[in-house]
Amino acid sequence: MDFWQLLISGLANGCVYGLIALGFVLIYKATEAVNFAQGDFMMLGAFVSIWLTNSEYLGLSFWLAIPIAILIMGILGYLLDLFVIRKMFGQPQIAVVILTISLGFILRFAAGAIWGHEPKLLETPFAGKELHIGSIVLGFEEVAIIIVTLLLTLFLFLFFRKAKLGLAMQAASQNQLAAYYVGIPVKRIQSLIWGLAGVVAAVAGILFASKGAIDPSTGLLGIKAFAAAVIGGFGSLPGALIGGLIIGVVEPFASFYLPAGYSQIAPYAIMLLVLIFRPAGLFAQMQKKKV
Amino acid sequence: MRFVFKKSYDDDIKLFKHKPQAFYYLILLILLIALPWLIDDFFLGEATNVLIFSIAGMGLMLLVGHTGQISLGHAAFMALGCYLNVIMMQKGVPFIISLPLAGIITGFVGAIIALPVLRLHGIYLAIATLAISVLSEDIIVIAERWTGGVVGLVAEPINIFGLDIDRYGTPVAFYFLVLIITLLILVAYRNILRAPLGRAFTALRDSEISAQALGVNISKTKATSFALSCAVVGIAGALMGHFAGAFNHESFNLILSIQLLLMIVIGGLGSIHGAFFGAMVVGLLPQFIAITRDSISGIFNLGSVPIPGIETASFAFILILIIMFEPMGIYGRWLKIRTYFELFPFYRKNMFKRQKSYLKTERMK
Amino acid sequence: MSLISLENVTLSFGGLIAVNNVSFHVGKGEVFSLVGPNGAGKSTVFNLISRFYDPKKGDIKFEENSILGLRPDQVPSLGIARTFQNIELFEQSTVLQNLLVGRQRHRKSNLISEMFFAPSVREEERRHRHVVEEVIDFLELQAYRDKYIAGLPYGVRKVVELARALATEPKLLLLDEPASGLSLEETNDMIYWIEDIKNQMGITVIMVEHDMNLVSSVSDRVLALADGKELAIGTPEQVQSHPKVIEAYLGKSGEKT
Numbered sequence: 001m002d003f004w005q006l007l008i009s010g011l012a013n014g015c016v017y018g019l020i021a022l023g024f025v026l027i028y029k030a031t032e033a034v035n036f037a038q039g040d041f042m043m044l045g046a047f048v049s050i051w052l053t054n055s056e057y058l059g060l061s062f063w064l065a066i067p068i069a070i071l072i073m074g075i076l077g078y079l080l081d082l083f084v085i086r087k088m089f090g091q092p093q094i095a096v097v098i099l100t101i102s103l104g105f106i107l108r109f110a111a112g113a114i115w116g117h118e119p120k121l122l123e124t125p126f127a128g129k130e131l132h133i134g135s136i137v138l139g140f141e142e143v144a145i146i147i148v149t150l151l152l153t154l155f156l157f158l159f160f161r162k163a164k165l166g167l168a169m170q171a172a173s174q175n176q177l178a179a180y181y182v183g184i185p186v187k188r189i190q191s192l193i194w195g196l197a198g199v200v201a202a203v204a205g206i207l208f209a210s211k212g213a214i215d216p217s218t219g220l221l222g223i224k225a226f227a228a229a230v231i232g233g234f235g236s237l238p239g240a241l242i243g244g245l246i247i248g249v250v251e252p253f254a255s256f257y258l259p260a261g262y263s264q265i266a267p268y269a270i271m272l273l274v275l276i277f278r279p280a281g282l283f284a285q286m287q288k289k290k291v
Numbered sequence: 292m293r294f295v296f297k298k299s300y301d302d303d304i305k306l307f308k309h310k311p312q313a314f315y316y317l318i319l320l321i322l323l324i325a326l327p328w329l330i331d332d333f334f335l336g337e338a339t340n341v342l343i344f345s346i347a348g349m350g351l352m353l354l355v356g357h358t359g360q361i362s363l364g365h366a367a368f369m370a371l372g373c374y375l376n377v378i379m380m381q382k383g384v385p386f387i388i389s390l391p392l393a394g395i396i397t398g399f400v401g402a403i404i405a406l407p408v409l410r411l412h413g414i415y416l417a418i419a420t421l422a423i424s425v426l427s428e429d430i431i432v433i434a435e436r437w438t439g440g441v442v443g444l445v446a447e448p449i450n451i452f453g454l455d456i457d458r459y460g461t462p463v464a465f466y467f468l469v470l471i472i473t474l475l476i477l478v479a480y481r482n483i484l485r486a487p488l489g490r491a492f493t494a495l496r497d498s499e500i501s502a503q504a505l506g507v508n509i510s511k512t513k514a515t516s517f518a519l520s521c522a523v524v525g526i527a528g529a530l531m532g533h534f535a536g537a538f539n540h541e542s543f544n545l546i547l548s549i550q551l552l553l554m555i556v557i558g559g560l561g562s563i564h565g566a567f568f569g570a571m572v573v574g575l576l577p578q579f580i581a582i583t584r585d586s587i588s589g590i591f592n593l594g595s596v597p598i599p600g601i602e603t604a605s606f607a608f609i610l611i612l613i614i615m616f617e618p619m620g621i622y623g624r625w626l627k628i629r630t631y632f633e634l635f636p637f638y639r640k641n642m643f644k645r646q647k648s649y650l651k652t653e654r655m656k
Numbered sequence: 657m658s659l660i661s662l663e664n665v666t667l668s669f670g671g672l673i674a675v676n677n678v679s680f681h682v683g684k685g686e687v688f689s690l691v692g693p694n695g696a697g698k699s700t701v702f703n704l705i706s707r708f709y710d711p712k713k714g715d716i717k718f719e720e721n722s723i724l725g726l727r728p729d730q731v732p733s734l735g736i737a738r739t740f741q742n743i744e745l746f747e748q749s750t751v752l753q754n755l756l757v758g759r760q761r762h763r764k765s766n767l768i769s770e771m772f773f774a775p776s777v778r779e780e781e782r783r784h785r786h787v788v789e790e791v792i793d794f795l796e797l798q799a800y801r802d803k804y805i806a807g808l809p810y811g812v813r814k815v816v817e818l819a820r821a822l823a824t825e826p827k828l829l830l831l832d833e834p835a836s837g838l839s840l841e842e843t844n845d846m847i848y849w850i851e852d853i854k855n856q857m858g859i860t861v862i863m864v865e866h867d868m869n870l871v872s873s874v875s876d877r878v879l880a881l882a883d884g885k886e887l888a889i890g891t892p893e894q895v896q897s898h899p900k901v902i903e904a905y906l907g908k909s910g911e912k913t
Binding site for chain 2: 706708727728729730731732733737738740744745746747748749752753756757758759760761763765767770771772773777778780781782784785786820824
Binding site: 028034084087088091093094095097098099101102103104105106108109110112223226227230234262264265268269271272275276279 | 361414418419423425426433545549552600601603604608610618
């Protein structure tokens with residue numbers, strides 16, 4: 001395949017990984033917990049949008065279905081925090097990790113029970129359309145993925161830096177007790193963050209399913225998104241995206257140039273190397289505890 | 292209300308707190324020994340499966356429950372122990388040597404991997420170990436020459452001092468083999484916990500900095516814990532290979548790693564009992580689901596459609612309930628019930644209340 | 657002969673100089689106090705001695721040998737023990753178990769002998785428990801022996817922190833704000849205990865403290881620090897009346913407070 005095809009395709013994949021990684025980092029930045037089910041959120045978001053817009057289900061207009069799907073996932077994230085994650089308030093980090101792992105299992109099972117295990121593709125108005133830039137032919141979906149991802153990342157980055165709510169979220173993550181004292185509604189903010197993560201996951205799912213088939217176990221590519229978040233450094237939003245792009249680009253080139261079987265281990269091998277030699281990732285935020 | 296009057300340091304050191312406790316465990320032991328004559332071969336096989344999971348659980352419990360290091364990758368070490376054991380047996384090494392040797396080698400590999408990996412903490416460690424598990428699946432396929440790749444290997448027949456032990460042919464002998472190994476590992480585990488090394492482990496779990504300031508060599512102790520954990524889990528993996536008869540890279544996948552962790556959390560993190568309780572849940576859950584599914588489909592007339600993934604989903608659901616309502620696990624609930632009766636009527640509801648800690652970030656920019 | 661000495665020690669965190677060319681020595685059997693306003697670098701000096709930080713310049717000598725080549729976990733085997741300002745006890749263990757961890761530096765057994773719980777390990781255990789019981793008796797912690805740290809009041813935790821350091825049978829004891837947060841009675845108990853530690857056990861003590869009552873009651877010499885620099889060194893009375901010290905705490909005379 002052409003170099004540019006590989007690159008753009010890799011970038012598009014990388015954007016999806018980056019979006020999932022963005023979801024991780026959002027929740028981590030706000031609550032120092034990691035949502036191991038973020039990949040499965042993405043899968044759920046994709047299936048919800050498929051259910052709304054595909055002709056074999058509800059068949060709504062694409063431009064109507066997408067915002068509804070995003071809204072549903074946002075509400076789902078919010079409710080999840082409200083009823084489940086909040087009970088974990090004050091418990092050690094490991095509890096939420098294990099909880100979300102289990103949640104992932106349940107989501108996978110539920111999706112399979114509701115929609116079956118056959119791979120499905122999201123019907124979009126721009127399926128099959130192409131962009132011609134010079135001699136390069138690009139799928140419209142791929143370009144859409146890249147553009148949407150960049151815009152979303154920029155929006156979130158600015159949101160955390162400038163918006164009052166974003167700053168409040170940062171404060172709540174750095175010192176909960178102090179945040180309470182200054183009047184920040186910590187618990188409600190936490191739920192908002194989970195809702196936001198749900199929204200981001202939905203966007204990722206919609207973008208992914210428009211380009212490739214999705215089935216209940218697709219959420220497991222959340223593990224690759226982990227690698228992305230780690231490489232970028234867990235506290236950094238743009239880092240998550242860049243990490244995702246790195247993995248997304250490495251994958252097709254690795255499978256092209258390396259013998260079969262080795263290409264699959266490339267993302268994880270890179271991640272382990274980063275963890276061992278530069279554990280804080282490329283955009284470090286963690287340092288030693290002061291006594 | 293029982294009051295234990297201690298007269299010497301040995302009363303604190305010894306394995307059983309008082310005579311009645313030793314008596315109860317003796318009864319349990321007699322029950323376990325008599326089991327083959329109480330239940331039929333199928334359930335004996337199930338019991339053997341539970342014991343094998345208990346061994347794996349003990350291995351992981353030492354690392355996670357007592358040393359405080361999270362691992363989402365232990366299936367990789369089960370695979371290592373399993374493949375090593377069979378490969379050695381293929382070359383003619385007798386089982387009685389190949390099994391402990393497989394465990395020891397797996398332990399060494401664990402120690403080597405531990406050195407760079409255990410410098411990580413919390414979520415990074417979880418992700419690194421997750422990567423190890425995922426990588427191991429692919430590495431097994433790549434190393435096709437020894438591991439049989441995707442096709443996998445068949446477990447060699449066991450022969451100890453002329454006695455043939457086979458999971459299907461001689462299930463009773465296999466059961467006793469696994470039981471003896473379980474007990475040996477159990478005793479070694481308890482010994483370590485009551486010795487300085489065990490205290491060093493729990494010190495690392497609760498406060499690395501002060502453990503260091505008291506003379507605990509952090510990297511060496513963590514590596515020791517990881518190595519012991521991998522060795523035990525490797526032995527469990529080898530036994531699992533014999534139990535299953537045949538295995539390949541998918542027998543020891545990431546899902547298994549996660550299941551091991553969920554298992555010991557359900558059982559009760561931080562106690563040896565937790566490994567056993569968790570193993571019982573894992574072993575008995577499929578049966579339980581089968582039974583309830585028959586009765587439910589009988590009520591709703593659904594027919595017996597097998598639902599894929601229901602076992603893992605139920606397991607995950609149980610875990611969510613446990614984490615939300617009884618974070619101390621099954622053993623924790625048992626402890627509370629027992630304390631209630633021991634202290635009756637002086638039991639206070641908040642005796643086991645865990646200190647809630649408000650989040651203070653460990654990140655410092 | 658001085659037991660421990662710091663020579664021209666300097667440490668900076670990025671642009672902030674936490675410890676600026678500090679030198680002092682402490683003789684055997686002395687009680688030496690470090691005082692100064694917050695941020696003066698007192699706990700940093702302790703962290704340097706504990707080898708959690710490496711000094712940019714200077715040397716730290718214990719019994720005439722430089723300790724700068726040691727790891728933090730090797731420091732206890734020299735006979736140096738410390739307490740922490742923010743209590744770092746093992747919350748999920750009992751008081752007894754916490755104190756037993758203090759015996760780690762005396763561990764003679766290895767993995768194999770412990771797995772089989774050889775008779776030598778049992779003997780060792782008995783000896784460890786004997787020493788720990790003596791510490792419990794000294795600090796009157798009998799009532800709390802089997803209680804979990806998580807449920808204990810703050811004053812008791814401070815004492816357990818001290819007990820754990822004593823359980824290591826140290827030659828040099830570093831106490832980081834032993835009286836902070838304690839009531840008047842508890843602080844008086846602390847005064848008696850530190851005196852006993854010095855006179856009966858012959859242990860050398862370096863103490864970081866803000867409570868000047870405690871400092872002047874037990875200290876032989878005092879060093880005052882501010883902004884990482886030495887201000888004055890001498891007996892408690894000399895340091896308390898030193899003009900530079902007064903200026904650091906209260907501001908220049910003539911200024912309105």
